Amino acid sequence: AQTVTQSQPEMSVQEAETVTLSCTYDTSESDYYLFWYKQPPSRQMILVIRQEAYKQQNATENRFSVNFQKAAKSFSLKISDSQLGDAAMYFCAYRRISGTYKYIFGTGTRLKVLA
Amino acid sequence: DAGVIQSPRHEVTEMGQEVTLRCKPISGHNSLFWYRQTMMRGLELLIYFNNNVPIDDSGMPEDRFSAKMPNASFSTLKIQPSEPRDSAVYFCASSPGGGRDRAYEQYFGPGTRLTVT
Numbered sequence: 405a406q407t408v409t410q411s412q413p414e415m416s417v418q419e420a421e422t423v424t425l426s427c428t429y430d431t432s433e434s435d436y437y438l439f440w441y442k443q444p445p446s447r448q449m450i451l452v453i454r455q456e457a458y459k460q461q462n463a464t465e466n467r468f469s470v471n472f473q474k475a476a477k478s479f480s481l482k483i484s485d486s487q488l489g490d491a492a493m494y495f496c497a498y499r500r501i502s503g504t505y506k507y508i509f510g511t512g513t514r515l516k517v518l519a
Numbered sequence: 520d521a522g523v524i525q526s527p528r529h530e531v532t533e534m535g536q537e538v539t540l541r542c543k544p545i546s547g548h549n550s551l552f553w554y555r556q557t558m559m560r561g562l563e564l565l566i567y568f569n570n571n572v573p574i575d576d577s578g579m580p581e582d583r584f585s586a587k588m589p590n591a592s593f594s595t596l597k598i599q600p601s602e603p604r605d606s607a608v609y610f611c612a613s614s615p616g617g618g619r620d621r622a623y624e625q626y627f628g629p630g631t632r633l634t635v636t
Contacts, residue, residue: 441627505567505623
């Protein structure tokens with residue numbers, strides 16, 4: 405069975421600094437998708453970034469980028485130039501390429517941004 | 520695009536009452552998911568539909584929970600009778616599916632906060 409682990413319950417970062425959130429996963433599949441979702445206090449789940457496992461290039465979306473290490477089964481999220489609006493819960497998620505449509509979510513990391 | 524629409528946003532009810540949560544997926548999406556989020560258990564998938572057909576309901580906690588999708592633009596999650604332990608935020612999400620670009624991405628609604636007293 406696939407699992408997703410976020411070992412950092414809470415992280416803090418100074419405004420304008422860079423922070424990295426960790427995520428590891430376990431799977432026997434060779435192709436899959438990985439995601440980071442943001443959940444601000446409004447509780448809306450927002451897709452931040454996605455990575456296809458068959459792509460070696462790390463995904464980037466503006467200030468958000470990932471470090472995808474397939475062999476290590478690691479998928480960390482880097483937020484550059486942190487802003488107060490980045491404060492939220494961040495969830496890592498996994499989905500197989502074929503078969504089930506299920507996402508497997510991690511337990512989340514709460515990010516605090518300090519002014 | 521209106522996004523996924525859920526109603527009501529907040530629901531407070533007494534134990535034993537029937538509760539119905541509603542979801543309108545993004546137009547053209549053919550997969551729909553119901554999740555429950557609590558502090559203790561995190562985000563749990565309850566059930567998902569593909570082309571209006573329930574594919575996997577193994578996450579539905581017990582027979583008190585039921586979900587329907589009578590057409591491509593509407594789904595309901597019903598709890599009857601409700602219990603205090605059902606208090607949670609319930610999310611609906613939809614996904615394009617098929618062979619379209621980014622068919623696998625899920626887009627979430629704003630959630631319904633349910634409180635059962």
